[in-house]
Amino acid sequence: MDQNPQSDKLCLGVESAFELLSRKWTGLIIHTLVGGEKHFCDIEKALPSLSARVLSLRMKELEDSGLVRRVVSEGPPVRVTYGLTAKGESMKPVIQSIEVWARQWAAVP
Secondary structure, three states: OOOOHHHHHHHHHHHHHHHHHOOOOHHHHHHHHHOOOEEHHHHHHHOOOOOHHHHHHHHHHHHHOOOEEEEEEOOOOOEEEEEEOHHHHOOHHHHHHHHHHHHHHOOOO
């Protein structure tokens, strides 16, 4: 049976996307940034169970993947702001659809 190279590439792309988005906290961080640019401390406040160390790691991963941009404002004090890139912004409909689905089907009792 012949393998379709295009199909193989698509599967690898989908697998890569799911691998990134399935990391703990990643989806919630993106969901938080859908609302607009945030400072590190604002993301921490929005996700209080997330440690600063893990948040820092996830932000670096999202930045490396091209979904999030990091902007450093010279101080004093130096402030770091995170926002979605165009690539990250393109995920808004997906994130919003998950939110709609969750409200309907994943309601907490």
